[in-house]
Amino acid sequence: MDFSLSDEQQLIRETAREFADREIAPGARDRDREERFDLDLVHRIGAMGYIGATVSEDLGGAGLDYLSYGLILEELGRVDSSARTVVSVGTSLTTAPIARWGSAEQLALLPRLCRGEGLACFGLTEPDTGSDAGALRTKAVADGDGWRISGQKMWISLASHAEQALIFARTGEDPGHRGVTCFLVPTDREGFSTQRIHGKHGLRASDVSEVFLDEVEVGPEHVLGEVGRGFRVAMSALESGRFSVAAGCVGICQAALEQALSYAAERQQFGRSIASFQLVQKMLTEISVQVDAARALLWRAADAKDRGLESVRETSTAKLYASEAAVRCAGLSLQIHGGAGYVDDHPIERHLRDARVTTLYEGTSQVQEMIIGRALTGIDALAAG
Numbered sequence: 112m113d114f115s116l117s118d119e120q121q122l123i124r125e126t127a128r129e130f131a132d133r134e135i136a137p138g139a140r141d142r143d144r145e146e147r148f149d150l151d152l153v154h155r156i157g158a159m160g161y162i163g164a165t166v167s168e169d170l171g172g173a174g175l176d177y178l179s180y181g182l183i184l185e186e187l188g189r190v191d192s193s194a195r196t197v198v199s200v201g202t203s204l205t206t207a208p209i210a211r212w213g214s215a216e217q218l219a220l221l222p223r224l225c226r227g228e229g230l231a232c233f234g235l236t237e238p239d240t241g242s243d244a245g246a247l248r249t250k251a252v253a254d255g256d257g258w259r260i261s262g263q264k265m266w267i268s269l270a271s272h273a274e275q276a277l278i279f280a281r282t283g284e285d286p287g288h289r290g291v292t293c294f295l296v297p298t299d300r301e302g303f304s305t306q307r308i309h310g311k312h313g314l315r316a317s318d319v320s321e322v323f324l325d326e327v328e329v330g331p332e333h334v335l336g337e338v339g340r341g342f343r344v345a346m347s348a349l350e351s352g353r354f355s356v357a358a359g360c361v362g363i364c365q366a367a368l369e370q371a372l373s374y375a376a377e378r379q380q381f382g383r384s385i386a387s388f389q390l391v392q393k394m395l396t397e398i399s400v401q402v403d404a405a406r407a408l409l410w411r412a413a414d415a416k417d418r419g420l421e422s423v424r425e426t427s428t429a430k431l432y433a434s435e436a437a438v439r440c441a442g443l444s445l446q447i448h449g450g451a452g453y454v455d456d457h458p459i460e461r462h463l464r465d466a467r468v469t470t471l472y473e474g475t476s477q478v479q480e481m482i483i484g485r486a487l488t489g490i491d492a493l494a495a496g
Contacts (some may be wrong), residue, residue, distance in 0.1 A: 114410065116182075123179045127186035130159055136190040136458075142316035143193070143461050146309055149316070150272065153197055157227015161187075162201035165351075166210045171222030178413040181358040185406075188362025189369075190458075192465035193316035195362065197230075199355035200268045205231035205277060208348045209295065212336040217295055220275060232273040233352075234264040234322055235345050242478050244279075244345065245288040249324065251280035257330040258282070260294065261302075264322035266472070271305045271320045273298050277348075278324065279341050293341035294333050302327040313464035350423060352473045353430040354416070357409050360433035363466050364402040367437075367444035370459050371395055374448050385447070394447055398440045405433040424486035431479035437466035 116124065134155055142149055156162060164180045166172025175183075180202065187195040206224050209217055209231070223229045240247045249262025260280050270276065276296045283290025296303065302325040307318060336344045372395065375386035385391050408429040415422035441463035445452040452459050470476045485491050 114407075116178075120179050120182060123175070124182040124186065127159075127161075127183045128189075131186045131190045131194075135187065135194045139191040139194075139316070139458065140455055140461065142191075143455070144315075146311075146315045148193075148272065148318040152194060153230070153272075154227050156187075156194065156197055157201075157225070160225075161198045162227045163206040163210075163221065163225030164198070164202050166202070166206050166221060166225055170210050170218055171225040172206065172210070173225075176413070177354065177416040178410060181354065181361075181409055181413050184355055184358035185362040185365065185409075188359030189366045190362075191316070192359055192363065192462070192469075193314050195355075195359040196268055196314060196317045197227075199352060199359065200233060201225075201227070201230065203351035203355045204233035204268075204348045205275070207351055208277065208293075208344055209335065211347065212293070212344055213295070214332065216332055217335065220295075224275070229274040230269045230272050231275040231277065232267050232270040232322075233348060234267050234270070234276050234278040235349075236264060236266050238263060238265045242475060245286075245291070245342065247279060247281060247291065249278070249280040251282045251292060251294065251329075253282075254328070257328060258294070258333075260296070260324045260327045260329060262324050264324075266308070267305075267320050267322050269318050270298075270322050271307045271318050276303070276322065277335060277344075278322075279345055283339055288342035290339050291341040291345075292338050293335040293344040294329055295335045296324075296327060296329055296333060300327050300329070311468075313461070313466070313468050315464075349473055350426055353479075354409075354412055354426050356469050356473045357405070357412070357426070357429040357433040360430075360437035360466065360469050361402070361405045361409050363437040363462050363469075364398070364405050364433070364440040366462055367440035367459060368395070368398045368402050370457065370462075371398060371444040371447045374451070374457070378449075391447055394443045398443050401436040401440050405429070405436045408432050424483055427474070427479040427482040427486075430473065431476055431483070434466070434469040435476060437469055438463070441466045 160173040163172035164175045168174040251258040251260045282292040304323045305320040307320045378385045412425040412429045
């Protein structure tokens with residue numbers, strides 16, 4: 112593949128970097144300290160066309176290729192992973208699935224969502240259902256030609272501010288993923304409520320909530336895709352979501368390198384900058400190599416997606432490596448900062464906390480290893496067991 116960027120892609124990258132430095136970075140520490148989700152910032156991100164970035168222009172999106180989408184997420188992740196989450200969820204997990212599976216009535220919601228004037232959330236995970244998504248317990252019981260949905264969702268990003276929710280519920284008695292249906296539920300329906308989760312280790316400025324559904328009534332027009340075929344909606348969204356997380360992690364790695372280089376050049380010990388110490392140079396080199404490797408894997412996945420090729424293994428490989436690398440790179444950068452990096456006067460402390468969750472959501476590192484192993488061998492370990 113060609114690792115050079117087109118003029119348009121280079122402009123998209125530069126514009127995203129300037130926007131991130133000007134609009135997102137200055138308030139990142141305060142938003143993190145206050146655990147404050149900033150709707151005004153969401154609207155500014157939406158006005159840039161970053162939400163729904165891969166959705167076609169005729170449906171209200173920006174119509175960007177995956178590499179361009181990845182470049183935007185890199186730059187947002189470089190300054191604030193909480194802000195990057197808005198774009199990841201707003202594109203990969205919500206507007207893109209609606210664009211792919213939605214009815215004409217559902218597609219009409221996209222322009223507003225892509226502009227960031229309204230938000231949507233992705234309701235798959237439950238208190239007892241994480242990696243084993245096929246074991247979800249939320250149920251949708253037929254009621255005339257409609258449904259009544261009851262259940263609970265957990266760790267749902269943007270839920271407290273969303274006006275639409277993709278809710279996955281069991282509509283049949285078949286075990287596992289069979290019989291799961293995706294519903295596009297307006298959050299103002301009676302019986303739909305949320306409770307924001309506080310005290311998170313990282314991503315403190317993101318909106319992450321529990322969702323409660325108590326006999327929420329929906330009609331047949333709220334089914335996204337086909338009845339009983341919701342699991343494929345979920346898996347297609349998660350595969351794109353893994354790409355978006357990987358891209359944000361490349362941004363964290365890049366931030367770790369830039370901040371370590373800057374601090375090492377300025378910090379004086381024993382009469383010279385610590386950048387001259389070989390062991391510091393070794394840590395800088397380790398970060399640099401991992402930045403390059405994570406970016407190469409991300410761009411390989413983007414290339415496969417943009418060419419319409421099967422990309423499950425490439426995406427999981429990028430997500431696995433980039434998320435683990437983000438934790439390592441942020442840790443090494445903090446080590447170079449020494450005690451100064453242990454407080455939030457320097458962004459690296461926040462980056463390290465934010466990086467940790469990326470090895471858990473959109474499929475843990477162990478789930479990515481299972482996906483990659485299955486792709487390599489053709490054997491489904493869970494089915495074989």
